[in-house]
Amino acid sequence: MKKYMVIFTLAMSFFAFGAEAASFGTDVVGARAVTAFQEMLGALESPPVLDEAENAWVLTAPDGKAAFRWRRDTDGNRPFDVYLCFDAEPFIKAGLDVNKLPAEMKSLLESGGQLVLGSRLSPEPLVYEGDAGPLSSFEQIVRRDRDVIGYHTALDHYGVTVSEGSLLEWARDMSKNDKDLVFVLNPKVFIDAGTDPARVEGWAFGKVTVEDSRGRKSEADKFLKPFNLR
């Protein structure tokens, strides 16, 4: 019995230490997500620009109606570090009562007519070894806040979660995908605020097979704004 207990202990130790040590080296999703993100950025007609005031990189959708932003640095003082901004008008036209939305979603409503969905990341500053470009900022975020990145099997996409159920997704392999860049919104907050999802222009509303981080699959309603970049 002792022999088997030793084998068990050694194997479990190997497994625990091995998994811990290899956590980054074996993080194929994290590593490849950054590479695919780079390819996606390269395929955009308008590359990301820096919003100096917000100290955030801005990836604008090809139709100009939505954008994904991520901070060049995080200090814990701003409401969001990764966030989606999108025109409020189509939702308002579809019955959205903006007064019913949480305040943090309306921070850009008056100044730019946009709604915002986002989340904060770790407050520690990002550390750059070279240029602090959009890709290196994104890579730093992936390394530090790895859990915001995931893989979406149904669409063969990587995704960065900006708030519960809302994310920016990009294709793992753009040559095999007709949805290279997709803005995804969780419709619940809009529907609760009076939006008729079928009437929202510029966003496709439908059911999508989604997985949580454990891989459990389910069907969920989503607003989608997909773009084929190639």
Next chain:
Amino acid sequence: MTKQTIAIGGMTCAACAKRIERAVGKVGGVLSVSVNFATEKATVSYDPRQAKLSSIRGAIENAGYQALETEKNGAADKDKLRKEREIRVLKMKFTVAALFGLPLLYIAMVPMDPIVQWLWWLPFPSILRPMNYPLNYALAEIALVLPILAVGYRFYTVGFKAFFQGSPNMDSLIAIGTSAAVAYSLYSTWQIAQGDFAAVDRMYFESAGVIIALILLGKTLESISKGKTSEAIKKLMGLAPKTAVVIKDGRETEIPIDDVEIGDVILVRPGGKIPVDGVVTDGHSAVDESMLTGESIPLDKKAGDKVYAATINKNGVIRFEAAKVGSDTALAQIIKLVEDAQGSKAPIAQTADIVSGVFVPVVCVLAVAAAAAWYFYLRDAAFSLTIFISVLIIACPCALGLATPTAIMVGTGKGAEYGILFKSGEALEAAHRADTIVFDKTGTLTEGKPEVTDIVPAEGVDRARLLRLAASAEKGSEHPLGEAVVRRAEEEKLALLDVKDFQALTGLGIEGTIEGTRLCAGNRKLMTEKGFSLGSLEAESDRLAEEGKTPMYIVLDGALAGIIAVADVVKKSSAEAIGILRGMGLTVAMITGDNVRTANAIARQVGIDRVLAEVLPQDKSDEVKKLQAEGPRKVIMVGDGINDAPALVQADIGIAIGSGTDVAMESADIVLMRSDLMDVPTAIRLSRSTIRNIKQNLFWAFAYNTAGIPVAAGLLYLFGGPLLNPILAAAAMSLSSVSVLSNALRLKRFNQGP
């Protein structure tokens, strides 16, 4: 010809037994080989000039199994230790498999499987989340499955060896099924590493790991249950004491039982066990022989009486001379008899053997066909793999292989407990088919110790002289009737005379010359053959015969001098036993050399309506043959004497009763250790119960496989029904073996009573 029994390690199913039989059968000089999966022993008959034991053992080893010790003294203990070690090792292996299998199942099922989605609240390490860290997830599963595969390595070494040698067994199915799962999962892991993260949904490490763990669990339970099936023989083996007190040069010395030699004088104190068989030389005591005969009343033993190993000396100090030691003692013979029976195959087992032999290859073909059909239908390799694994795993025929031998083991063991020794599985099976039972009269239905009841001298003949002369002549006879006459003369203190020209006339009587007088004594047939007239004693003779007494006619110098009537007392249990047998639907007959009237009188007393009287010993077997031809009937013959031996052999089943001769016991298929005829219906009931149990086992084993394979092949799924998960298939397969064993163990509850 030499016959050897070799213990075998590493067998997992009936197909293994067939494989070993084939391998050993190919060794030149091997005449026959029979491998019993339940006892894990091979019985090999071979010509020692052509075959060597080492080459037989080599053939077993080459087939992928372990040839353990050849049976000899002490092998039983080693066998027991080996079995205990095997159970211990299996338990450890299962423990390791469970320790790694449970976390493997946890990380595989909690996040993924829709069946257990309600387990969402269970904690799950973020670093293993399959959608975020698929490679970590895959590597973790590999780390957990490796130790399980390591403890289950035997499935692979034996299984693949058997498969590539063209005789796949249960291990082959497990090895192929789980290897396919592991290989496909490794390929999926490689795909994940290459960036195809969807491959995380196509991993079956948990199937392989949990299947191995469940089968190890099944094997452990099977091993424990198998041990229970042979408890009866273990009990017998445990009866013999380990030491004996031998008196040498007037001193008492305690020596190991193996050192006792024939002729040693052994001392046994009250409460002590008799160590070997022998003859009492001094002392008087009551000896409890219930462990051998089932007879609960202790028997008085005095100088000249036989004592047997393992019986218990109750209240007096006795000394006895060792007559049989080691494997020659009655206990050793009984153990050998029971072991041989447990190791033998009943004819009903052949069906299971034939099916098991072709089952595995057929299943392999079915698994490939089902998986290929689904692949062409759905174009989903993962789904096809599930079908392939499920079919292979659910179809393991281990339950089929256990169905018959386990029931035989429990049945024969239970019989031994009651003092009913079935000499083979065939005997156990055949007894249930019998529809007719024939009893020998003297010593079987009756006590076999007849007493003189009447002495009727002819006119002018002195009664004492008649008895004296008859007893003097019968002194040389071993016939129970003759012994009764001698006893009576001794009781009347008559001095016996010397006999010249003594001759036993088989089936008729005796003749000889005493003090110049020619004496002839015997039955009515003798009178007829010799042409002696009964004269005035004919009426007296008829009266005695009507009363169930056996008239013995004494002829002196050619003239009838008188009749000595002898009556044998019917055993107390005879009438009840025959009543039960008739109630069981058997036709009961009696066969005897006695005259019709005497035979009828005894038959009336015990309730037998078919009497075969005045049958000469050499004709008994012909009478049995005639009975067999009626109908035809399946006939059981119950007897005790040398003269019954041919009839015991001729009958479909011969039952020798315990008080009988060695020859009768040698010729019989079933030996009753006691003289109680109630054991006859018990033996038949036990046979019927065992065969019923075997049929139940075979039904469930067949039904399980017949129903399981189509479900595993996705037949129900095709029509919108459920699909069998390979893990559930493994659980069901293991449970099927355990359920068959549990059913066989139910036989242990068999009761002696009607």
